[in-house]
Amino acid sequence: MSSSTELLLIYTGGTIGMVEDAETGSLHPIDFTQLEKEIPELKKFDCNITVKSLLRAIDSSNMNIAVWKELLEIIELNYDSFDGFVIMHGSDTMAYSASALSFLLENVNKPIIFTGSQLPIGKIRTDGKENLITSIEIASAMENGRPIVPEVALYFEYSLYRGNRTTKVSAENFEAFQSPNYPLLAEAGVHIKYNRFAIRGWEDKKLITRKNIIDDVASIKIFPGLRRDVFQAIANMPNLKGLIIETFGSGNVPSDTWFAEEISRLNERGVIVLNITQCTTGSVIQSKYETGVHLEQAGVISGRDMTFEAAITKLMYLLSCEELTDAEKRNYLDKNIRGEIS
Ligand code: ASP
Numbered sequence: 001m002s003s004s005t006e007l008l009l010i011y012t013g014g015t016i017g018m019v020e021d022a023e024t025g026s027l028h029p030i031d032f033t034q035l036e037k038e039i040p041e042l043k044k045f046d047c048n049i050t051v052k053s054l055l056r057a058i059d060s061s062n063m064n065i066a067v068w069k070e071l072l073e074i075i076e077l078n079y080d081s082f083d084g085f086v087i088m089h090g091s092d093t094m095a096y097s098a099s100a101l102s103f104l105l106e107n108v109n110k111p112i113i114f115t116g117s118q119l120p121i122g123k124i125r126t127d128g129k130e131n132l133i134t135s136i137e138i139a140s141a142m143e144n145g146r147p148i149v150p151e152v153a154l155y156f157e158y159s160l161y162r163g164n165r166t167t168k169v170s171a172e173n174f175e176a177f178q179s180p181n182y183p184l185l186a187e188a189g190v191h192i193k194y195n196r197f198a199i200r201g202w203e204d205k206k207l208i209t210r211k212n213i214i215d216d217v218a219s220i221k222i223f224p225g226l227r228r229d230v231f232q233a234i235a236n237m238p239n240l241k242g243l244i245i246e247t248f249g250s251g252n253v254p255s256d257t258w259f260a261e262e263i264s265r266l267n268e269r270g271v272i273v274l275n276i277t278q279c280t281t282g283s284v285i286q287s288k289y290e291t292g293v294h295l296e297q298a299g300v301i302s303g304r305d306m307t308f309e310a311a312i313t314k315l316m317y318l319l320s321c322e323e324l325t326d327a328e329k330r331n332y333l334d335k336n337i338r339g340e341i342s
Contacts, residue, residue: 005047005140008082009035010074012067012097013057014090016115016132019122027120029057038121041133047140050082060090060097060116065213065316068100075105075112076209084111084139084147088132091116091168091176094154095309098163102152102310102338103317104213107205111139111147114154114163118174127174131156134188141192151200151339153185160186162198164310164340167280180281181305181342200339214319217312219244221278228258235262235271242272242315244308251275251284251302252291260294267299272319272330276303276311283342301333310340 011017011032018027019038032051036042042049054070075085089097098114105112115135117128135155141148152163157175165182186194216239220231235243243266247253266273275295277284283305286292296302303311314337318329335341 005084005142006082007047007049007084007086007136007140008078009049009051009086009088009136010071011051011053011057011088012060012071012090013054014060014088014092014094014116015120016088016090016117016128017057018120020120027122030122039129039132041129042136045136045140047083047136049136052078058090060093063090063093063097065215068097068104068213069211071097071101072104072209072211075101076207079110079207082110083142085113086132086135086139087112087114089114089116091118091156095163095166095168095177095307096313098152098154098166099307099310099340100213100313100316102162102164102340103314104210105152106208106210107203108152108207109147109150109202109205111141111149112152112163113139113149113160114152115156118172118176127157130158134158134192138186138192141194146202148194149185149199150202151185155188158188159184160188162339164313164338165307167307167309178280180307181283182339210317210320212320212322213316214241215316216241216319217243217315219246219308219312221246222248222253224254226254228262231259231262235266240269240271241319242274244274244276244303244311244315245300246276246278246308247284247292248278250282250288250292251277251286251295252289253295255291255294260298263295263298263300270326272315272326272333273298273300274303274311274315274333275300276306276308281305301330303333304341306340314340
């Protein structure tokens with residue numbers, strides 16, 4: 001790392017940014033302009049750290065497309081001036097935001113590392129300090145003048161994951177995230193071991209930022225006993241453009257006639273239907289069982305091994321690509337475009 005490395009730390013909110021009031025014990029956000037006071041270790045880095053915050057820090061349960069837009073604008077405005085980015089984010093929707101940015105920012109060739117914590121940074125047993133410090137180290141790690149991790153990633157509890165492969169799996173453990181269908185990008189022990197084979201290669205391309213995010217999307221989780229009127233309540237939304245059906249096993253759904261009829265109706269209306277498995281690992285293979293074959297015939301797209309977080313944000317992203325035809329959107333949904341599908 002050279003002393004000329006410039007890093008932008010973006011604070012969005014979440015548990016990581018909280019400190020305890022010494023008298024009342026209640027949690028409140030720390031003043032991020034005073035970050036070095038809370039984390040004196042930051043002074044020891046051989047890189048320049050600039051801190052920016054969202055206009056209003058949020059609990060990440062309040063994340064929405066307007067806040068993603070604000071985050072995208074901060075990155076777009078500062079992209080050329082910084083070598084790497086660390087985004088401090090609540091853990092609840094971090095996998096969604098990391099997935100969203102991996103799609104909405106095209107041609108990323110610098111590290112954009114999301115991190116957060118299970119315990120506030122101002123608590124004595126916090127996991128936030130290690131998460132933040134190692135994220136900074138990863139975001140500023142260079143080799144031969146190029147970043148080692150030129151992609152959107154998520155660092156939590158000694159593991160670096162590809163952002164759009166992550167899902168939050170624990171509300172309790174420090175090891176809160178998993179990347180069920182893709183290897184770790186790096187593991188932090190005494191040294192940070194980068195798994196070069198898993199990290200995307202650097203490309204000399206110009207960043208494109210998509211900010212006109214389309215949110216006319218919905219999802220339906222299939223369960224035994226799901227009624228047609230419940231399905232219709234969502235499927236009949238007038239502006240619906242994309243629907244995820246969360247299916248059983250390798251992409252299976254009930255073989256009731258009404259289900260096939262509703263799916264065909266969606267297809268006739270031009271709604272893109274994407275099939276994502278409820279299983280954590282493995283992939284949708286629609287032709288495997290009779291209960292999935294008719295989906296293929298009705299134009300339902302297999303989400304393969306995408307996480308739900310990647311699938312819903314990829315759908316929003318592709319729907320917002322106005323220059324693409326409907327067939328092209330469907331085609332890209334079916335293909336790996338940012339390392340989100342194996
Ligand atoms: N509710 C918090 C958030 O996601 C939890 C956390 O930060 O871990 O903002």
